[in-house]
Amino acid sequence: MTTPSRTTVGIVGGGPAGLLLARLLHRAGADCVVLEARNRSYVEERQRAGILEQGTVDALRACGAAERLDREGLVHNGIELRWNRRSHRVDFPSLTGGRRVWVYAQTEVVKDLIALSTADGAPLLFDAQVTAVTGADTDRPVIHYTHEGTARTLACDYIVGCDGFHGVARKAIPEGQLHTFERVYPYSWFGILADVPPSCDELIYAHSPRGFALHSMRSPTVSRLYLQVPNGTDPASWSDQEIWDELETRFAVDGGWKLARGPITQRAVLPMRSFVTEPMRWGRVLLAGDAAHIVPPTGAKGLNLAASDVIVLARAFAHWTATGTTAALDAYSNTCLQRVWRAQHFSSFMTTTLHTAPDQSPFETRLQLAQLDRVAASPHAAAELAENYVGLPVE
Template identity: 85%
Template sequence: MTTTAPPLPARTTVGIVGGGPAGLLLARLLHRAGIDCAVLEARDRAYVEQRQRAGILEQGTVDALRSSGAAERLDREGLVHDGIELRWDRRAHRIDFPSLTGGRRVWVYAQTEVVKDLVALQLRDGAPLLFDAPVSAVSGAGTDRPVVHYAHGGAEHTLACDYVVGCDGYHGVTRKAVPEGELRTFERVYPYSWFGILADVPPSSDELVYAHSPRGFALLSMRSPRVSRLYLQVPGGTDPADWSDERIWDELDARFAVDGDWRLARGPITQKSVLPMRSSVTEPMRWGRVLLAGDAAHIVPPTGAKGLNLAAGDAVVLARAFEELARTGSTAGLDAYSDTCLRRVWRAEHFSWFMTTTLHTAPDQSAFDTRLQFSQLDRIAASPHAAAELALNYAGLPVG
């Protein structure tokens, strides 16, 4: 039997715009803390639960899901990873996370599965979550009672809130609630994209493989013990239809090549897509009673596996701040929200930039540039300090 959410109230303490990982995790944490909240999602449930995004969860994200009661299936089905492998110049070097980070690890568990788990809990426990409810505007950001204007069931509605949290992405409505000139956005667009595939074949490695190649970057990842997720660096604007399955596998073979007898397993390709690469940070992440979280505030290239994890970090910091407000009446946590999160965001942006520029081949790359990349990768392989820096950032820095 399908569980449906109760009708949305006319007012709530925290109105959450967007039913992605940030909004759903925040709603779950607030619900368990006894704080009223409501989630408005523009798309239908099926679309939300099928959006293909990230697949790597940091230790802190897993800890947050466990503390929210949303990790039962993750603990049963998630793939625990204790490291990654770097490849360059036909060599390979493994980074061991637990030994370099004091025991921190990562999990392979797709964002689609995280969302399914959080949606099921939200609907089961009765906390308001409304699908097919596009928000047209957020008014009164500078007042003590902002209002969310949305449509549902062919009618227009409003939701009065004490605070509004925008988890509706870079192009979402919530950002527009802030007066022009009050937000500043810093951006970088990379001169290449990722061509991603899903294939019905067991992964050719037990851990992720990041490969530098003169032909361009490649990544070997997975969705399960039976499904591989792989990526190729390609020029922006690449049409997946121009690549045959055989050409994709041949190119992956060439880019992952190392000395030795390692071979890439091939299988039926079930999905192809091209992902542009860019970075974006919006400051501040709060104006008045409107707060931004997840992609509404920051975007990272996927090389560092940080997007979903930054969104989860935002939700954790916000939940703590709202709990402090409810318990003590203090707004100190909310006042510090933007600065607290931005320290971690910029660290993640730098790490993602480092991984991207160290492993990708730029269109105008010279032999000198390549030698600099090799020097950096050689240092990671030779220096425990350099390896630990990479491992600590990849496995995830503390939240808050």
């Protein structure tokens, strides 16, 4: 493949946001190039989120990237909440007009989009280390990068930063033009993958005096589970038996439910934070996904927020191409930030309702339990949770 030196939209980052944007633009006939710092195998093996909202699935279907998702993805029509040894199922379709979610790992979404891109899509360069983005306030911004040992440049009409929290694209915006909002949580998630069929049909979110626990899955034969642990926990400090015993204790309910155990194949501790950068556009540089915002994983919003960003952005570029007006591009930041803050609110609600803070008082615990009781008793409270969980319409 000839290395391009000019394109309409330069996309920094070949994760799900960058790849989906490239696919949407390519299908719309817009010229773009994706630059990814890592190699293909690293990108395809990077473990991340596993819940896809209805809107994300609809977008993947619309751009021809859902064939394997529709064949292998697990449709989920609800979640189960557990607290005080009781459980309550939140039924999504009945509360949201038929909307639901899918369990399909981000790694698989990335594999599908890469396969399409390499077969018939926009240029995608791996091992392309972006060193700087310049000219954000001009009509010809430039991406500076190294590929195959050679320093290169890519001149663009617009540049989209999909390169994550530590990426280069956000640094192209002058520091005085950015406003950041951040919250670091006083606990982490200890996540494991286990070769054992899930012990549930849908995700279980458990509030416990010992801390939060989540039972998820990656496939009918692989379970994904999480424990709330103190920040700085060493994953090697827990034995397999200690992990399973603690999970079983936190998931305990009255009745005959039993947690299935199996070989643990992966383990990692994940810090939790909330982060938002405003604005998401400055000059000809636009930010999407983790480059602009991070949410704690409790609400399953990270990947889906990134997808909604690039769906809005692809429509804005299509409008610009068709009409010559930049109105939709100019509105991009404000449009997305409304959804971002709604997702931050929901993610914070789920996190603070289900986790036990290190300095939490008995009074605060009773407030959490009262909130869970309300979700179980009130269709309105359950609908609010369900509507946010399955994803608000991108429009």
